[in-house]
Amino acid sequence: MRKMLKHMKAHLEKHNELFRWRKHPLTEATDLQSKTCSLHGRLMDVFCRTDQKCVCLLCALHEHKNHHSVSASEERADRQRKLMETREKFLQNVRDREKDFQELKQAEESVTCSAQTAVSESERIFSEVLCSVQKTSVCVTELIAERQREELSHIEGLQEKVQQKISDLRLKMSELDPFLTTEDHIHFLQNYPSDCEESTSEESEDLSNISENPKAFFCNVELLLSKLQERLMHVTKETAIKI
Structure with a gap:
């Protein structure tokens, strides 16, 4: 539970850092397993248009660094x-x-x-x-x-x-x-x-x-x-x- 809370806190910090220049509302997540990045264990709220898939913030910053990515919303x-x-x-x-x-x-x-x-x-x-x-x-x-x-x-x-x-x-x-x-x-x-x-x-x-x-x-x-x-x-x- 503490590990999950820690991940959520880090996720929000990265989220605010990446999208601080535009509106990007947070919504309540359901079925977290299907919406959690299997690589980083973080919620996926970024969409990579280059690969046409949902990714997490860390994926957007690293594995998909030079790709065309936007928020899921x-x-x-x-x-x-x-x-x-x-x-x-x-x-x-x-x-x-x-x-x-x-x-x-x-x-x-x-x-x-x-x-x-x-x-x-x-x-x-x-x-x-x-x-x-x-x-x-x-x-x-x-x-x-x-x-x-x-x-x-x-x-x-x-x-x-x-x-x-x-x-x-x-x-x-x-x-x-x-x-x-x-x-x-x-x-x-x-x-x-x-x-x-x-x-x-x-x-x-x-x-x-x-x-x-x-x-x-x-x-x-x-x-x-x-x-x-x-x-x-x-x-x-x-x-x-x-x-």
Whole structure:
């Protein structure tokens, strides 16, 4: 115990000598074993940027004498800023994915509405013609439903991808939050996720084919049916006159 107190006293003296020209607050240490220099038995509160590791004051004065060293709090502040920027990028990616998801939801509603309109119109038209064309009406209805299923299946697949990206981004954000709140500089530096900045670039799903004009998916069906109606009515009238 006396030996530890002696080391702490010497540590504070060296600390004041090295950092007397700038602010360098002392914080209460936890898990002293992982934060104590194995070479000198002193607390590590200096960060060697040359070797990218935490060292004690004696290491900074001797083994790392000519290296670029700063206080742990200064390095923490610098990496804290980078981490905040990384988190902001994740947050922006979440917003972008949420926007994509909303566009997909709107496209889904538009496709469904367009499909229902096309089916209703086809039924209305074929109800006005002879019973001999009822089979064609049923066939057209099935084709519309199949196209609807294809489009909705495509949209649902994109929705799942966007939701998964949102979940992944939120998970990455939650993994960063403990680092942003901890006051333990050494724990922060020793466990800093060095690869987090490389994973912030997210590509948006290509929604150009979906969101361009989803209401017009089945316009061509309605147009073809209208022309068919005109031809059928013309044939009917002409046949009636001949009869």
